[in-house]
Amino acid sequence: MATPVLDKADAAGQPEPGFADSPYITVTFRVRRFNPEVSAEATWEDFQLEIDPKERVLDGLHKIKWDLDGTLTFRRSCAHGICGSDAMRINGRNRLACKTLIKDINPEKPITVEPIKGLTVLKDLVVDMEPFFQAYRDVMPFLVTKETNEPTRERLQSVEDRARFDDTTKCILCAACTSSCPVFWNDGQYFGPAAIVNAHRFIFDSRDEAGEQRLEILNDRDGVWRCRTTFNCTDACPRGIEVTKAIQEVKRALITRRY
Amino acid sequence: MKIHKYDTVIVGAGGAGMRAAIESTKRSRTAVLTKLYPTRSHTGAAQGGMAAALANVEEDNWEWHTFDTVKGGDYLVDQDAAEILAKEAIDAVLDLEKMGLPFNRTPNGTIDQRRFGGHSRNHGEAPVRRACYAADRTGHMILQTLYQNCVKEGVEFFNEFYVLDQLITEVDGVKKSAGVVAYELATGEIHIFQAKAVIYASGGCGKFFRVTSNAHTLTGDGQAAVYRRGLPLEDMEFFQFHPTGIWRMGILLTEGARGEGGILRNKDGERFMEKYAPVMKDLASRDVVSRSIYTEIREGRGCGPEGDHVYLDLTHLPPEQLDAKLPDITEFARTYLGIEPYTDPIPIQPTAHYAMGGIPTNVEGEVLADNTTVVPGLYAAGEVACVSVHGANRLGTNSLLDINVFGRRAGIAAAEYSAKTDFVELPENPETLVVEQIERLRNSTGNERVATLRRELQETMDANVMVFRTEQTIKTAVEKIAELRERYKNVAIQDKGKRFNTDLLEAIELGNLLDLAEVMAVSALARKESRGGHYREDYPNRDDVNFMRHTMAYREVGADGSETVRLDYKPVVQTRYQPMERKY
Numbered sequence: 106m107a108t109p110v111l112d113k114a115d116a117a118g119q120p121e122p123g124f125a126d127s128p129y130i131t132v133t134f135r136v137r138r139f140n141p142e143v144s145a146e147a148t149w150e151d152f153q154l155e156i157d158p159k160e161r162v163l164d165g166l167h168k169i170k171w172d173l174d175g176t177l178t179f180r181r182s183c184a185h186g187i188c189g190s191d192a193m194r195i196n197g198r199n200r201l202a203c204k205t206l207i208k209d210i211n212p213e214k215p216i217t218v219e220p221i222k223g224l225t226v227l228k229d230l231v232v233d234m235e236p237f238f239q240a241y242r243d244v245m246p247f248l249v250t251k252e253t254n255e256p257t258r259e260r261l262q263s264v265e266d267r268a269r270f271d272d273t274t275k276c277i278l279c280a281a282c283t284s285s286c287p288v289f290w291n292d293g294q295y296f297g298p299a300a301i302v303n304a305h306r307f308i309f310d311s312r313d314e315a316g317e318q319r320l321e322i323l324n325d326r327d328g329v330w331r332c333r334t335t336f337n338c339t340d341a342c343p344r345g346i347e348v349t350k351a352i353q354e355v356k357r358a359l360i361t362r363r364y
Numbered sequence: 365m366k367i368h369k370y371d372t373v374i375v376g377a378g379g380a381g382m383r384a385a386i387e388s389t390k391r392s393r394t395a396v397l398t399k400l401y402p403t404r405s406h407t408g409a410a411q412g413g414m415a416a417a418l419a420n421v422e423e424d425n426w427e428w429h430t431f432d433t434v435k436g437g438d439y440l441v442d443q444d445a446a447e448i449l450a451k452e453a454i455d456a457v458l459d460l461e462k463m464g465l466p467f468n469r470t471p472n473g474t475i476d477q478r479r480f481g482g483h484s485r486n487h488g489e490a491p492v493r494r495a496c497y498a499a500d501r502t503g504h505m506i507l508q509t510l511y512q513n514c515v516k517e518g519v520e521f522f523n524e525f526y527v528l529d530q531l532i533t534e535v536d537g538v539k540k541s542a543g544v545v546a547y548e549l550a551t552g553e554i555h556i557f558q559a560k561a562v563i564y565a566s567g568g569c570g571k572f573f574r575v576t577s578n579a580h581t582l583t584g585d586g587q588a589a590v591y592r593r594g595l596p597l598e599d600m601e602f603f604q605f606h607p608t609g610i611w612r613m614g615i616l617l618t619e620g621a622r623g624e625g626g627i628l629r630n631k632d633g634e635r636f637m638e639k640y641a642p643v644m645k646d647l648a649s650r651d652v653v654s655r656s657i658y659t660e661i662r663e664g665r666g667c668g669p670e671g672d673h674v675y676l677d678l679t680h681l682p683p684e685q686l687d688a689k690l691p692d693i694t695e696f697a698r699t700y701l702g703i704e705p706y707t708d709p710i711p712i713q714p715t716a717h718y719a720m721g722g723i724p725t726n727v728e729g730e731v732l733a734d735n736t737t738v739v740p741g742l743y744a745a746g747e748v749a750c751v752s753v754h755g756a757n758r759l760g761t762n763s764l765l766d767i768n769v770f771g772r773r774a775g776i777a778a779a780e781y782s783a784k785t786d787f788v789e790l791p792e793n794p795e796t797l798v799v800e801q802i803e804r805l806r807n808s809t810g811n812e813r814v815a816t817l818r819r820e821l822q823e824t825m826d827a828n829v830m831v832f833r834t835e836q837t838i839k840t841a842v843e844k845i846a847e848l849r850e851r852y853k854n855v856a857i858q859d860k861g862k863r864f865n866t867d868l869l870e871a872i873e874l875g876n877l878l879d880l881a882e883v884m885a886v887s888a889l890a891r892k893e894s895r896g897g898h899y900r901e902d903y904p905n906r907d908d909v910n911f912m913r914h915t916m917a918y919r920e921v922g923a924d925g926s927e928t929v930r931l932d933y934k935p936v937v938q939t940r941y942q943p944m945e946r947k948y
Contacts, residue, residue: 142861159702171815175858175867180404182579185615185696187504188404204699227550228864234401247512248464259461261473267466274466274498274505278403310466 158208189279221284249315282338298338371782378405379767380746381565382510384775391779410503412620413495416453437755438896541741552862560782573716574822588876599721601888609715641948648948675709729774756896810854
C-alpha cells in the first residue's frame with residue numbers, strides 16, 4: 106500500500122477550508138461482506154481506492170459501489186448526519202459513515218467497516234432494524250395529554266422547561282448507541298439506549314402527562330435497570346447526546362418518582 | 365407477486381406523507397409506502413423554520429404573509445392557493461405544537477419566531493419575525509413529531525418499498541387511479557397495491573445536480589411515475605438554488621443564520637447584499653441572493669485561490685447565540701470544513717435545493733390531467749407537487765409549511781374520496797411495465813455504468829441550467845441529456861440478486877432523473893424570460909405579456925416509439941395582487 110500523503114495545510118496545523126488542493130491518498134477499505142444469496146459465510150474483502158482525506162467514509166463506500174463493485178450494499182440518504190441511515194462499525198467504533206472523515210481515522214492502516222452489532226445482518230452492512238424500532242414504539246414515544254378540551258392556542262412552556270429535555274430531542278434513531286451496548290449484544294430483549302432516550306424526551310417534557318406509564322414500562326426486567334453505565338452509547342452518539350446521563354435520569358426518576 | 369387492497373395508499377413518508385397519513389388513517393384503511401424508513405426522509409434536513417403569522421413577537425398577519433409568498437414567487441404563484449397556505453399556517457403550527465413539537469419559546473412561553481428571507485412587515489417595509497423554529501433543527505423536529513404521531517395513530521408503514529409505477533384504468537372514458545406497483549427492497553418481490561386513492565408525497569428530484577443540498581435518495585420517483593403515464597408536470601424549469609450551501613459539498617446552511625444576523629461577504633470583506641437589496645439585504649429572497657453571489661464571483665470578488673465562493677460571516681454573533689440558535693450548522697462547518705464559526709467565516713456557494721414545479725394539483729391536492737381535469741383518486745402534496753404556492757421561487761420556511769397544510773388537505777380529501785367510492789378495476793397484468801424494466805436492467809449486457817451517466821448528467825446540469833442560463837447553455841444541456849438517455853439503454857448493473865439490490869434501484873433512479881432533467885431543460889428553453897429561480901441572461905426581464913403562465917409538460921410517444929416533451933401552458937390564478945416590479 107502506498108504511503109499516505111497528508112494534506113500540507115493540515116501538516117502545518119492550519120487546515121484549509123474545503124478540499125480544493127489536497128492530494129489524493131490511497132487507502133484500503135476492509136469491508137465485512139455477507140450475502141446469503143451467494144454464501145452463508147461472512148467474509149472480509151479489501152478494496153484499494155484513491156480518496157481525498159477530507160472526504161467521508163461514505164464517499165469511500167460510494168467509490169467502491171459506483172466504480173469497483175456494484176454489489177456492495179449499505180443504507181444511506183442525506184450524507185450529512187441528519188437522517189441516521191448509515192450507522193456502521195468503522196475501525197471497531199459505531200459511527201455514521203457520512204460524519205466520519207478519512208483524515209479523522211488513521212488512513213495508513215486498512216479502514217475496517219462492518220455492520221452494527223446486535224441486530225441481524227441481512228446483506229453486507231444492512232441489518233434488520235425492526236427490533237430496534239419496535240423497542241422505540243414500545244416506550245410510547247409521543248406526547249400524551251389528558252385535558253378534555255384542547256387549548257385554542259399553543260400550550261405555554263417556559264424556556265427552562267423546554268431546555269430540560271432538549272438534549273434527547275436530537276435523536277435521529279440511527280441505532281449507533283443501542284448497537285454499541287454490551288447488554289444489548291447479549292440480550293436483544295433489552296430496550297436499549299435509544300428507546301430510553303426517546304422515553305426521556307417525553308418524561309421530562311412539562312407538557313406530557315404519561316411519565317408514570319413510561320416509567321413503569323422501563324421498570325420492566327428488560328428496562329432501564331439493565332444499563333451497566335459503560336458509556337459506550339454516549340461515545341457512539343453522532344448527535345452528541347449524553348445518552349448515559351439520560352438513562353441515569355430515568356433511573357433516578359423511577360426511584361424518586363420526581364421528574 | 366402479492367396483491368394488497370387499501371382504501372388509501374400514500375407514497376412517501378416525509379413531512380407531507382406522514383401529515384397526510386395522520387388524517388387518512390383516522391378516516392380510511394391506509395398504507396404508507398416509503399423507499400426509506402420514515403425518519404430517514406429529507407424533511408429532517410430542513411433547518412430554519414416554518415412560517416406562520418402567529419404575531420407572537422411582533423405585529424403580523426396572514427395577508428402580509430400571502431403577499432410575501434406571491435411576490436417571492438415572482439407572481440407565478442396561484443394566489444388562491446397562497447392565501448390558503450398563509451391562513452392555514454397558523455393552525456398548522458398550533459397543530460404541531462399540540463402533537464408535541466418542541467418549538468423554541470419566548471420568555472412568555474409562547475412559540476418563538478425569527479426572521480427569514482423575503483418575509484416582511486406590511487408588504488415589504490422591513491423584515492418580520494414569522495418563522496417558528498426549533499433551533500436549526502425544525503425539519504428534524506417536524507419529521508420526528510409526525511412519526512411519533514403516526515406511531516400513536518397506528519399508521520401502517522411498508523418500509524423500503526419503492527413505488528415504480530402508477531396504475532391507471534379508464535372507466536367510461538375517464539382515466540382513474542387504480543393503485544401503484546411497488547418493489548420490495550429486502551426480497552426483490554413485486555407488490556400491487558390496489559387503492560381507491562393514491563397520494564404522492566415522495567419529495568424532490570435535486571439529485572440531477574451535483575452541488576445540491578438534497579439527499580442521495582431524492583430522485584423524483586413520484587414525478588417520473590405519473591409523467592410516464594401521460595400526466596403533466598408543471599413549472600419544472602423553476603428550481604431553487606439556496607444561497608448558502610457548504611462550498612463544493614452543497615450541504616445546507618440555514619437562511620436562519622442570516623435571520624439571526626449572519627452576513628454574506630466577498631473577498632474584500634464587503635457586505636455585498638447592500639448593493640443588490642437595499643432594504644432586505646442578506647434576507648432578500650433566495651433567487652436574488654444566489655444571483656448576487658454569482659455576480660460577485662463572476663466579477664472577480666469571490667473568495668479563495670479560485671475565487672469560486674463567498675463567506676457566510678457569523679463571527680460577530682455571540683457564541684452563546686450560535687450554540688442556542690444554530691447548533692447544527694455550526695457543527696457542520698466544524699465537521700466538514702474544519703472551520704470554527706465563532707472566529708472564522710464559512711465558505712459557501714449556492715446549492716441546488718428545491719423543485720418549485722412538480723405534479724400539478726388543485727388546492728385539495730387532487731392531481732390534474734390537464735389544465736382543469738382532475739384524475740379521480742390521485743393526489744399529491746409537498747415538494748413532489750405543484751399547487752402552485754411557490755411559483756417561480758419559494759420563500760424559506762414555506763416548504764415546511766406547505767407539507768403540513770397541503771399534506772393535511774390531501775390526506776383528508778383522499779380519505780373522504782375513498783370512503784364514498786369503490787375500487788377501480790386493476791389494469792390487466794398491472795406489473796408488466798415494472799417487470800420489464802427490472803428484467804431489462806438485470807439482464808443487460810451493455811457497457812454503460814450508472815455512476816458514469818449520473819456524473820455526466822450532474823455535470824451538465826450544474827454547468828448549464830443552474831443559477832444563470834442562456835439559450836445556448838440550455839441547448840447544450842438538452843443535447844447532452846438526449847445523449848445520456850440513449851446511452852442509458854445500454855446501462856448494466858453488477859448485482860443480479862434479489863436481496864437488497866440497491867445497484868438495481870440506483871439504475872432505476874437514474875432513469876427517473878434523466879426523464880425529469882429532460883423535462884426541466886426543455887421547459888427552461890421555451891421560457892424566454894427571467895422570473896424567480898429561472899434566470900435567462902439572454903432575456904433578463906420578466907415578460908408578463910407572454911409568460912405569466914404555468915408550463916405544463918407532457919410525455920409524447922411517437923409512432924416509432926420515440927419520446928418527446930410536449931409543452932402547453934396554464935393560466936396563473938390572480939386574486940388580490942397585480943404583478944409589480946420585484947425589489948427587496
